[in-house]
Amino acid sequence: MTEVAIRRLTANDVHAFRALRIEAMTAEPETFGTDLAEERAKSVETSAATLAATALFGSFVDGELVGMAGFSRLKPLRERHKGLVWSMYVRASSRGYGLGGTLLRAVIAHARSEVETLQLVVVSTNTAAVALYERHGFRRWGLEPFALKVGEGRYTTDAYYWLPLAQAPP
Numbered sequence: 755m756t757e758v759a760i761r762r763l764t765a766n767d768v769h770a771f772r773a774l775r776i777e778a779m780t781a782e783p784e785t786f787g788t789d790l791a792e793e794r795a796k797s798v799e800t801s802a803a804t805l806a807a808t809a810l811f812g813s814f815v816d817g818e819l820v821g822m823a824g825f826s827r828l829k830p831l832r833e834r835h836k837g838l839v840w841s842m843y844v845r846a847s848s849r850g851y852g853l854g855g856t857l858l859r860a861v862i863a864h865a866r867s868e869v870e871t872l873q874l875v876v877v878s879t880n881t882a883a884v885a886l887y888e889r890h891g892f893r894r895w896g897l898e899p900f901a902l903k904v905g906e907g908r909y910t911t912d913a914y915y916w917l918p919l920a921q922a923p924p
């Protein structure tokens with residue numbers, strides 16, 4: 755029998771978090787803004803600081819971390835009403851079972867008590883992620899051409915999304 759759980763990651767999860775970030779950047783090299791080499795170069799202390807400064811939710815299958823989604827609040831005084839969804843990833847073998855949706859809903863629920871709007875950026879050709887975000891009410895407000903340089907002469911076009919939360923104006 756398979757046991758599935760979702761919870762916020764703590765300092766105790768730092769090694770599993772690092773491993774899953776590196777797995778994500780390895781498996782999906784054109785999906786994330788962070789380069790694999792940059793991710794590998796991060797120290798355990800840096801990853802621990804990230805966990806402490808943001809809200810990272812993890813999906814566990816039989817105790818193993820297989821998915822994650824993060825929330826972080828913008829820091830400038832005039833932007834503190836906004837939050838960012840980042841590091842959304844589910845291991846390929848665990849996709850299609852609703853883990854991505856559960857993680858995203860956990861981030862949205864957490865964000866409601868912290869900020870007025872949520873933002874995210876997704877490579878516009880990433881149909882699975884775009885469908886997931888739009889199904890959860892995110893609205894596209896822009897496209898950035900030449901957003902990420904993913905190879906010699908190869909760039910992504912990124913889509914910008916936002917989700918108004920309860921306190922936000924319509």
Ligand SMILES: CC(C)(COP(=O)(O)OP(=O)(O)OC[C@H]1O[C@@H](n2cnc3c(N)ncnc32)[C@H](O)[C@@H]1OP(=O)(O)O)[C@@H](O)C(=O)NCCC(=O)NCCS
Nearest residue numbers: 785842843844849850851852853854855876881882883885
């Ligand atoms: C996006 C991602 C997190 C979704 O995770 P998941 O656990 O499969 O998500 P869920 O099972 O909750 O939902 C999957 C949904 O996407 C749909 N889907 C899957 N592949 C799809 C595709 N190619 N096109 C359109 N929809 C697709 C499924 O039909 C399902 O929809 P349903 O709930 O209506 O049946 C996962 O695909 C992933 O990690 N991708 C690689 C990393 C990534 O793209 N991250 C986002 C960076 S912005």
